[in-house]
Amino acid sequence: xxxxxxxxxxxxxxxxxxxxxxxxxxxxxxxxxxxxxxxxxxxxxxxxxxxxxxxxxxxxxxxxxxxxxxxxxxxxxxxxxxxxxxxxxxxxxxxxxxxxxxxxxxxxxxxxxxxxxxxxxxxxxxxxxxxxxxxxxxxxxxxxxxxxxxxxxxxxxxxxxxxxxxxxxxxxxxxxxxxxxxxxxxxxxxxxxxxxxxxxxxxxxxxxxxxxxxxxxxxxxxxxxxxxxxxxxxxxxxxxxxxxxxxxxxxxxxxxxxxxxxxxxxxxxxxxxxxxxxxxxxxxxxxxxxxxxxxxxxxxxxxxxxxxxxxxxxxxxxxxxxxxxxxxxxxxxxxxxxxxxxxxxxxxxxxxxxxxxxxx
Ligand code: GLA
Numbered sequence: 001x002x003x004x005x006x007x008x009x010x011x012x013x014x015x016x017x018x019x020x021x022x023x024x025x026x027x028x029x030x031x032x033x034x035x036x037x038x039x040x041x042x043x044x045x046x047x048x049x050x051x052x053x054x055x056x057x058x059x060x061x062x063x064x065x066x067x068x069x070x071x072x073x074x075x076x077x078x079x080x081x082x083x084x085x086x087x088x089x090x091x092x093x094x095x096x097x098x099x100x101x102x103x104x105x106x107x108x109x110x111x112x113x114x115x116x117x118x119x120x121x122x123x124x125x126x127x128x129x130x131x132x133x134x135x136x137x138x139x140x141x142x143x144x145x146x147x148x149x150x151x152x153x154x155x156x157x158x159x160x161x162x163x164x165x166x167x168x169x170x171x172x173x174x175x176x177x178x179x180x181x182x183x184x185x186x187x188x189x190x191x192x193x194x195x196x197x198x199x200x201x202x203x204x205x206x207x208x209x210x211x212x213x214x215x216x217x218x219x220x221x222x223x224x225x226x227x228x229x230x231x232x233x234x235x236x237x238x239x240x241x242x243x244x245x246x247x248x249x250x251x252x253x254x255x256x257x258x259x260x261x262x263x264x265x266x267x268x269x270x271x272x273x274x275x276x277x278x279x280x281x282x283x284x285x286x287x288x289x290x291x292x293x294x295x296x297x298x299x300x301x302x303x304x305x306x307x308x309x310x311x312x313x314x315x316x317x318x319x320x321x322x323x324x325x326x327x328x329x330x331x332x333x334x335x336x337x338x339x340x341x342x343x344x345x346x347x348x349x350x351x352x353x354x355x356x357x358x359x360x
Contacts, residue, residue, distance in 0.1 A: 026158020
């Protein structure tokens, strides 16, 4: 049995596929997978929460149209086979408690649980770094999202009570013990996931790559604001704004990692608000519901900072809330959200936790 967690991200959004920096952490919500060899000519996967069974043959794998969770499993199997590694048939069942579409990486948790489980079961000898690259490729080739490495990394390498300052170029991280003093983290889920979020994600990525090419750099991580200014007239203002956001966000992550050691929560909070502002007005991956939650947080002196988290177009905001005011804010924001949108938001408290591991 394997447990693979979901993740949060303190700061550094959409920076991962720009070879930049992010600050994610694994959480105490995730996917538990039980997997064993079988002697049949088919493999079986049972999704316990959905009560759906899927049977497939290892030899005829391809992405399914509207396959949902099945494509993540098939993607992992296919990427393992592409590496020339041999696996046999298996029976498996998984269940989880990460809310889907909330930007907490339930898909990375699912991919990691399978790659980790198959690696153990068939003694494939894969390193954790190889496993997360397999998970990421599964997402690219079977789910069609050209994601970066942040989600799979955090879910695999998480450290208890810590967030990971992740360099997405070297794919290595430094754990930071997180102590927010009088503050705590609150996630608020808009419970919306707007259509086209996947194509919009891939579009953002290709804008970044286009601007990098114009700048003759490998990725936007290598570009400065001065570099970008120099080509401002040669690119559209939309592309300029997006690249500017990435360059600024990368700087914010580094600043955040310096300030967190000094423990100045208000300064951290300001960076979160700036990050959201950039995501919303420059990178344009926010949505009305997320902006509403951030505007409410900003009006409340007990919230040091907040921003949307994950890919965007719905999902959660992450908020730095004064512990003594947690309950009051929870009640207040729930009421206001309900009044505005006629439906409830959901609120979660998470613990920063260990990455993917075997359950003994
Ligand atoms: C999604 C992707 C990640 C990352 C975030 C945005 O979660 O899977 O790779 O790009 O969006 O930071």
